[in-house]
Amino acid sequence: MTEPTSYRDVPHVPVLLAEVLAALAPLQGARILDGTFGAGGYSEALLEAGANVVAIDRDPRVLPHVERLGARYPDRFQFVPGTFSELDALADGAVDGVVLDIGVSSMQLDEAERGFSFMQDGPLDMRMSADGETAADLVNNLPEAELANLIYAFGEERKSRRIAHVLVAARAEAPITTTAQLARLIEKAIGRKPGDSHPATRSFQALRIAVNGELDQLVEGLFASERLLTEGGRLAVVTFHSIEDRIVKRFFAPEKAEPVQSRHLPMTVREAASWGDVQKAVKAGEAELRRNPRARSATLRSAIRSAVPARAVNYQGLGVPEPGRA
Ligand SMILES: C[S@@+](CC[C@H](N)C(=O)[O-])C[C@H]1O[C@@H](n2cnc3c(N)ncnc32)[C@H](O)[C@@H]1O
Structure with a gap:
């Protein structure tokens, strides 16, 4: 394989790819929603691992990458333009896993x-x-x-x-x-x-x-994933700065953020958890950082959907900053 001659020859190097695939496994025959298609790095790896992929992106400029994967996997790959805040409506059926790789792509940054x-x-x-x-x-x-x-x-x-x-x-x-x-x-x-x-x-x-509207998109996308995934479904989210990471962390484990207080009971009431098997934050290792310095600020969090009914969208306790209150 020839080495790329400049960074611009590499459209986008997928971040924490092996870790994301591990978080979503088993993949053979699974239906996975990639809510941030970008250059299709995750989608391509998921397809190669035997999954069916439905991908979403809000940026019309991803279409050449959509066409590339569509030609290779006509039966197992589907693309829907839109935002991941509505991913449950766009998914067109049940899925076994959702992945979100939040933020700008290298193509967006480099153009x-x-x-x-x-x-x-x-x-x-x-x-x-x-x-x-x-x-x-x-x-x-x-x-x-x-x-x-x-x-x-x-x-x-x-x-x-x-x-x-x-x-x-x-x-x-x-x-x-x-x-x-x-x-x-x-x-x-x-x-x-x-x-x-x-x-x-x-x-x-x-x-x-x-x-x-990135923080609203993230909060809405997390709750949309909770609605879409049924028991055993997996959600993996890669974020690139502390505000987003805090939101994902608190979404998965709200009991560690702000417990719900009841007026009628002296003790703290804990809602049954929508997510189980919540994994610790994963960061890129040295080898990946050498290959791709942009991975430095990436954090992966993942969890498995429980049988508990989906919560209504609720910003409370997620630590979403409000400019009006600064
Ligand atoms: C970091 S890139 C994803 C890269 C991809 N994982 C890959 O391996 O090529 C993020 C992508 O998500 C898209 N995006 C960001 N926010 C979005 C949103 N709310 N809804 C849909 N797509 C979004 C961006 O347009 C961009 O293409």
């Missing part, structure tokens, strides 16, 4: 014109689907306090007020329209220390989460 990255200049867009508000809309139109709260809540950026102040002053002169312009303004606002990650990292994360 400057998508506006996800401050490493390359592009329009300030950040939309995974082709519709809705762009990052430029938020940066240029939100009142200063709301912009600061958003960057604080979704980026965990302590210097959010200083950043929002500089952005609002800059946009009074001319609209902020490119990723490089935004990155420069953020650097101007909070400075840059040698050895630290780029000062715009947290703000870019915050805007991306807001533009794509």
Whole structure:
């Protein structure tokens, strides 16, 4: 096999692939829903392992990869465009497992014109689907306090007020329209220390989460998986930052987060668990990190669906940040 000549020749290297397959096994003849198809890395490995796959993605640009797998596995692979918040409605029948690989794909990050990255200049867009508000809309139109709260809540950026102040002053002169312009303004606002990650990292994360409603998607997708999977069904979720990982952890084990208190009983009432066999967080090993540095921030969590009826969607106790309260 020839080595790729540059990173762009590799569309997306699937993260924690062996661990995800192990979490979803047994796979032979199983029907698995891949809620974040991307370049099809997980779907392809699942198909190779003998599973039937129904895949979802909100990004129309994944279609070449859909066609590639569709041609190879015409009977066992199906693609449905849409968001994974509705995966139970889109699944078209029962499944044995669900996998979610949350976040941006390498293709999205590497294509400057998508506006996800401050490493390359592009329009300030950040939309995974082709519709809705762009990052430029938020940066240029939100009142200063709301912009600061958003960057604080979704980026965990302590210097959010200083950043929002500089952005609002800059946009009074001319609209902020490119990723490089935004990155420069953020650097101007909070400075840059040698050895630290780029000062715009947290703000870019915050805007991306807001533009794509990523935390709502995650919460809705987790509860949709709970509705779709029946006893013994498996759910594996890979996340890339601490806010998302906390949500998944608390979703699987709510009793460890905020126990439900009853007004009528002196003791704490625990709901019967919707998930069993909840696995400890799995991180990439040294060998994978050498091959794929983007795996560094990935965390896999998985569990098996119990027989307990699905819960209603409930954000309480999941630790979902609310910009309004920052
Ligand atoms: C990290 S990539 C997945 C990569 C994939 N596992 C692979 O091996 O090629 C995430 C993908 O999920 C998609 N995505 C993100 N949020 C989504 C959502 N709420 N609904 C559907 N697709 C989503 C993105 O468009 C992107 O293509």
